[in-house]
Amino acid sequence: MGQSLWICGFKDQRSRRGAPGLATGLLSAALLALPVHAEEAAAKPDEMRYLLGLRVSSGPEYPGSRRQEQGLTPLWALYWGRWRITTAGTGAMMGFGSDAAGPGPGASRDWLHGEHWKLGLGLRIDSGRDSDQTEITRGLPDVPRTLRGRLNLQVELDPKWTLSASLSPDLLNRRGGTELSVDFGRSLYRSRHASLTLGLGLSASDRRHLQSYFGVPEGSEAAQRLGRHYEPGSGLTGAYVNLSYMQALTPRWVLVASWSEGRLLDAAAASPLVETTRQRSASIGLAYRN
Known part of the structure; x- marks a missing residue:
């Protein structure tokens, strides 16, 4: 699977296909039309902040692969009033780690919120899979x-x-299916300039998603090569634990490092495409913010 990048509400990965402009415009307009909390609307609606950096990472070539791939990826984020457009992980860097369990990368906004909770909406592009890679x-x-x-x-x-x-x-109903994740985050250490967070999570997917990414259609070239076909149903896909460390080296420069250990579960783990259920990844990055 390719690198994930959220741009103007979409997640861009390596793919041969373009983004659907009409659907993009309609959904972005729908987000803009949502009601805004009064305090949120009054909080510097024209303020613009940005973050730029690089991250070195290592992770499985695809879910279930024994082979690890390494890469250098950009880190960037843009905040404009209540809107945020980010690559994965940079929301936490922008806020000294205060948004470590936030809505994730992409063009998003808080829709509703109370004293101890918030509900957010977002859009992203999922690049799918080029099976010949x-x-x-x-x-x-x-x-x-x-x-x-x-x-x-x-x-x-x-x-x-x-x-x-x-x-x-x-x-757009393009065989991507629906994904669900539930995460518990615990702050192990937090000071004015550093934070260490432990995360525990579970992920699940519907039948359509699992068949697209872990299934092997009957009669396909892959079924002949692997010796069987496979049609998974819906269920859990993985469990994981991760540690995230963040250090503000100066008011402008931020260092971030993470480590994650996971296991594929249930129908995902039973796929003949899976060489190992163990999934491990790590990364370290440095970024500048205004």
């Missing part, structure tokens, strides 16, 4: 690029524990 998926149908929505609920359980749940459906 790896040997194990060769001969499987490509998964087309699509537009995903995101509904995210974040609840502060106490000063150290946060619960976050995110639902992400394929809005």
Whole structure:
């Protein structure tokens, strides 16, 4: 799977297909039309902030792969009033770690919120899969690029524990299916200039998503090579634990590092495409913010 990048409400990964402009415009307009909390509307609506940096990361070549791939990826974020457009992880860097369990990267906004909870909406592009990019998926149908929505609920359980749940459906019905994740975050250490956060999570997907990414259609070239076909149903896809460290080196420069250990579960783990259920990744990045 390729690198994820949220641009103007969309997640851009390596793909041969373009983004659907009409759907993009309509959904962006729908987000703009949503009601805004009075305090949010009054909080410097024209203020613009940005962050720019680079991250070195290592992770599985695809979910279930034994092979790790390394890469250098850009980090950037743009905040304009209540709107935010970010790459993965930069929302936390922009806010000294205070948004570590936030709505995730992309063009998004808080829709409703109370004293200890908030509900957010977002849009992203999911680039799907080019099956010829790896040997194990060769001969499987490509998964087309699509537009995903995101509904995210974040609840502060106490000063150290946060619960976050995110639902992400394929809005264009291009075989992407629906993804669900539930995460618990605990602050292990926090000072004015540093934070260390532990995360525990579960992910699940519907039948359409699992068949697109872990299924092996009967009669396909991949089924012949692997010796069987596979049609998973809906269910859990993974469990994971991660540690995230953030350090403000100066008021402008921020260092971030993360480590994640996970396991594929249920129908995902049973796929013949999976070489190992163990999933490990790590990254370190440095960014400048205004």
